[in-house]
Amino acid sequence: MADAQAEDTRIDWEGTLVQRARAGDKRAFERLYREYAGRVYGLCLRMTRDPQMAEDCTQDTFINAWRALGKFETRSSLATWLHRIAVNVSLAKRRKSGPVEPLPEEEGAATKWTLETPIEVHEIESAIGALPDGARDALVLHALYGYSHGEAAQMLGIAEGTCKAQLHRARNLLRERLGVEVS
């Protein structure tokens, strides 16, 4: 109950800031930046594996968001909207630095992404960072940020079956690299 109220308050507060930013108020937009910079940078860093590129992507994400604020539906989630922009920016920047490997579609098994035994965060992050781009993208969006297969696929511009296949591949690679079962 209290959580729901807090969420409502947060959305109202966020909506007000969006309205003010749309009207050209840069201070309001800065507050939105302060609120979401970490989530955007976290996603960009995990997708690009390059801190400098992740900073550039974060910067471009917020500049693109400022340009497109007029099109943002206030009923939608601002975090999701920013993530969509961040994914597009990160994919575009990464494409410039190298080709992306295609993967045939196949059905992936449902995974909760739990580990057989506890593993240190830095070890998992390192294993995720070593995954191939496509598998890492799908894993980060689905397993870390909680997007559904369909949402992650849409954000990445791939078919849902391909997204599931990438997750399947990511799980197998993580299992090999971490030496524990990922279920």
Added chain:
Amino acid sequence: MTSPPDNDARKVTSLRELPQSLEPPHDLWPRIEAQLTDIPDAAAGRATPARAGAMRARWLAVAAMLACVATGVWIGRSFLPGAPGSTAGPVSANNQVVPDLRTTAFDAAYVSDPRYAQQRAALVRTLQAKLAALPPPARAKVEASLATIEKAKADLEQALGRDPSNALLQELLVNTYQDEMRVLSDVHEASDPGRGI
């Protein structure tokens, strides 16, 4: 490359426990703000000359896409056995196809994202009111575009009914849905005070 939290020795039992938020090593706001200063009027989406030009370009793009759809339908039909009958939607007194924007079963097969369906339904619900707010020439243009899009969708769906695996027709249909959404969104925006098509 460094993995995000390099020195985090905390142990977790699920990937969902990893931190979603990672702070940038330094404040990026000054660089962002400097670039925002170079984008006058961008946030509000006001009807600046540049924006009006972009809107015109979008309508031209819609027209070009519709020409492609028509060509695609013709190609699809030419290679399909059994010429179809008339596929046009209902025709009004002035001989113009009246847009019927209800979602069909075929829509669901190609556009399965529920958010798309919700967003489209919301735009369709307010369409008449938004159209009424437009100047008559713009309204006529929008109605003609929507009617053409509806006809293209009907033609493509009928052609796909006979050849469901035709990749060209599938792509054209998806493009048509996207274009319909763009037109509906433009109408929604353009009917707001201070904006125009």
